[in-house]
Amino acid sequence: MPELMQFFLSGITVGAVYALVALGFTIIYNASDVVNFAQGEFVMLGGMITVFAFEAGLPLPLAALIAILGTAVIGVALNRLAIEPARGAPVVSLIIITIGASIFIRGVTQIVFDKQIHRFPAFSGDAPIAVGGATILPQSLWVIAGALAVFIGLWLFFTRTLVGRAVLATANNRIAAQLVGINTKFIMTLSFAMSAAIGALAGVLVTPITLTSYDIGISLALKGFAAAMLGGMGNPKGALVGGLLLGILEAMTAGYISSQYKDAAAFVVILAVLFAMPQGLFGRKQTDRV
């Protein structure tokens, strides 16, 4: 079944891209209950800054590092200037603020950089690797490894480190967290820096495959958001599984049913899952409060 294998490899490549975006959502959501629709712009910035630093003559790893650090700074600024002042606003206002931020970042990027499509070379060449009669590009392995590494890192962070637990505590009850001596302001800064850095890392890893331009952010954010909700927002395991599932679902639909309706299939499954499990696959149960 070489076709099935090829569909599967395509699915996990694309799924790993979605998973990386979805993982970026989890930290900010865990720390502040905000779904940051500008997450896709972090991915775009990671790719675009790397492209321009690389074209300016810097070696690729250094360019990537600059992109990740630069994006983390932008993430912190976003928190300080837009999210922190709007704390406690209703969900719909926060959606508009983060979408406004995403439009703003896109607007700045098209002026600072340009509106063309870009890519930089794959890390380990373009020679396809044969797997069971199908092929996968070395860069896809980088993306998959990146998604797994970020997942493991986040899982360890949230379960094994004091800071990680402080993030969860802040999300749970900000005032109680302050009372037990957690510097919630620092936690928020850290969360945005990490989310932005993960987004930028995703951009660095996927650009050789997906290419990048100033306006790729919104569609990535939508897919990543859908993946995160499918898995259950806030849970790194949910983000990883949701992303991979979404990618495989799209590839199988494109391969076996209809390439026109592969995105539709993804959303139909998301709707079906949410009807059966309103908190997603691995989401926390919520109880109503009066």
Add this chain to the structure above:
Amino acid sequence: MRLSSKTITLLGLAVVIAIAPVFFPSSFYYRVGSLIFVNGLAVTGLVILIGYAGQISLGHAGFAGIGAYACALAPVHFGLHPALAAVLGAVLSGIIAWLVGRPILRLKGYYLAVASLGFGVLVSMVLANEAAITGGPDGMAVEDPGLRGALKAIGIDLSNTEFWYAFSGLILVIGAWLALNLYHSPTGRALRALHGSEVAARAVGIDVAGYKLKAFVISAVYASVSGSLLALQNKFITPDVAGFMHSIEMVTMTVLGGAGSVIGAILGAAILTILPQILTVFQEYEQLLLGLVMMLVMIFMRDGLLPSIARRLRRGGE
């Protein structure tokens, strides 16, 4: 004689619509005006959903798409008059909203957001993919409903932009009137109660799911009529009308102006419709400034422009 606040609001709206043309430097402003009214109608529906009932939807452009394509398709395929097609679209949107709303309104917050978003994406995808029927992403032409011709026959000769200004303005006033009546009706009170607290509303015996569904269906019908009006006046329609960005635009207009009041939301629609026309002066800085305005208003005027300004004025007057 003392007028109720509802009557004052409606009269105010009607008078503004009627006398604004006096200030128009060119007939282009009729076009901007009619777009404000079309958007205003959609956000009036969203006021019922977001402002009254406290629910989110990121997929209402899907209903606008259904209304718009009903006007495009029904005349071609069933020989229906475009105006009747708009009614058909509204009925269809209502039925679909009823079917979709039942399961998705059980979800809350971001989960409701992603489910409604998924619905909108599905509608726009069908419109874009079924090219044999809908013309695909390049869109299709919409028949003229012939209303302007009928007016001309009875001696009222309006230009195209003038006619759509007047007609959409009239529909908006009617839509606002219905929404304001709803606000003061038992349904409106029930919706506001469940907005405050679903658990409490349920405890006093309000059929929470039923009222939420009612708000969802009503807002879908508003969006559908708004889509129909847009299709009829543009005489051309593409799947963009059902796209995610259009859904976001509608929600932003509603919340920016003030989701709690019809006039606030219409003001939001007016601002976000006019803003891109003003921002053309800034050329490539247009997007940047649009994003900035969205952020600043939501951060510093959390309840929306109108309630925030009204509060400040009241405070200043004391």
Add this chain to the structure above:
Amino acid sequence: MKLSMTTALAGTLALVLGFAAPAFADIKIGATVSETGPASFLGDPEAKTLKMLVDALNAAGGINGEKIEFVIYDDGGDPNKARTFATRLVEDDEVVAIIGGTTTGTTMAIMPVAEDAEIPFISLAGAIEIIDPVRPYTFKTPHTDRMACAKIFEDMKKRGFTKIGMISGSDGFGASMRKQCLAIIGDYGIEVLADETYGPTDADMTPQLTNIKGKDGVQAVLNPGFGQGPAIVTRNYAQLAIGLPLYQSHGVASDSFIELAGAQAAEGVRLPGTALLVAGLLPESDPQYAVVKAYKEAYEKATGKPVSTFGGYAHDAFAILVDAIKRSGGSESSAIRDAIEATSGLVGTTGTVTMSATDHLGLDLSAFRMLEIQKGGWKIVE
């Protein structure tokens, strides 16, 4: 209180808007293109080209001694916005002619406005519906997608291919070209065995290509699309080692395509392109040599970016309009329209344009050149 506030607001807005459009024009030309949005890949070079050409023309003294005042709006690829801006150009800016409509969708939205106002409108979009049936005031500069299909099918026929696979973008460009290719493919005795699509932002097309690869008897593959999609298709095509000839459309006709797809993956890819793309390969005797060279040099100097076919469409639209205004000797819209229709032998980047009352495009297939990518560069293969 509420009332007076809203009225005052309306008044202020009217003032602001009015202020935005200063008067005193010698000849006022308007444009609405998709500088941002999903079609910015097309619209951005168009806008840059128009601005550059207007500046150059005014610096050289304008048309018949009159300066051009140029108003350009960015419709973001949204037909509703495009209609609004077209209305603004007509009613408020009072331009004598409109260039624009980057996509077929925006063009179809602008067209009724221009036709109602009887103002000449030159579109930059591909679909044949724009000029067929001919409408009095609507013209266009790019070849129709149908002509691109015909050029490709002619080449396939010459190489003896009768069974092909298609993989099309689901955006406006890809969907429109797919439709038009399927409409005429029978005339060439070619059969489509596999008909796949992909979304404009998709990251991997190997499932669709695997299905095409698995169809017995496919001899060549055609990919109508623009933007990053065709580059990814080309890379996936090489990854799967499909080994059949691959045809791309005129939608990717720019040097950046080779760069994005990678020279190795793009080796042997054929597509119908304009002279602009192979400016360096044209003999000096070529009728388009001077025009293409001048535009390419000016554009690359002004923007620092390589020229693209789409900027060329805008260049030709402007050239046709300026030529018509010169010949009409004034700035009457109806006279300009008549002059555009009488355009004859005008050499542009896309081809030599000769219009008539029944042909508002004025190009034939000879303007297209079948190109092949060899060793990271373009070769003319005819």
